[in-house]
Amino acid sequence: MKPRAISRAELPVDTMAMARFLIGKLLVRDTPEGRRTGRIVETEAYPPGDASGHHFRGETAANRSMFLEPGRAYVYFIYGVHFMLNVSSEPPRTGGGVLLRALEPVDGIELMQARRGPVRDRDLARGPGRLAQAMAIGPELNGTDMCQEGPIWLAEAPKPVDEIGVSIRIGITKEAHQLRRYFERGNPSVSGSTALNRSDG
């Protein structure tokens, strides 16, 4: 299977639309050791004006990537332990992003296992911190254009998406009631509780 990159022209210029659009698409990571590919099965939207978003208080050196055009990687470090990968999703200087929370492993599974240890395949990239670890994502990828083949990029969906569910987002306290988490219902690589993954907001 040969993945084809998604051009910027194909991307929605809107955070909620982007979060939904990305479900089922491929995330491809190319490194000297080889290629890792995962199918995106869970996302969260952090649109402009959302107090839980890192862009909420305006552009800084740290959150600059989210103020670029759609399709840029925003990578940040949290809890002293984990990296997280987002895709910018609004017009330039606006500020918005979509957090990639889980992948269904497709290719390069041995490379993911090497970084994640002995866990079931479905758990390799189940959760945003695990996703970053499995895909070898670090701060050097912050700002990368994901709309062309490079170290980290987006590619077309390999198959039709199953039913998409919607729920509240995980692990935040501000704007906690907003239904801004999207996932492929029934996919075993989706994180979160059974109750959350049943709802369809």
Add this chain to the structure above:
DNA sequence: AAGAAGATTCGCT
């Protein structure tokens, strides 16, 4: 200059 909070995960109880 110091402190607290944070888009999590893992291991133990």
Add this chain to the structure above:
DNA sequence: GCGAATCTTCTTA
């Protein structure tokens, strides 16, 4: 279920 691990960034004094 709870707490630790461990660090960056922003806020407040």
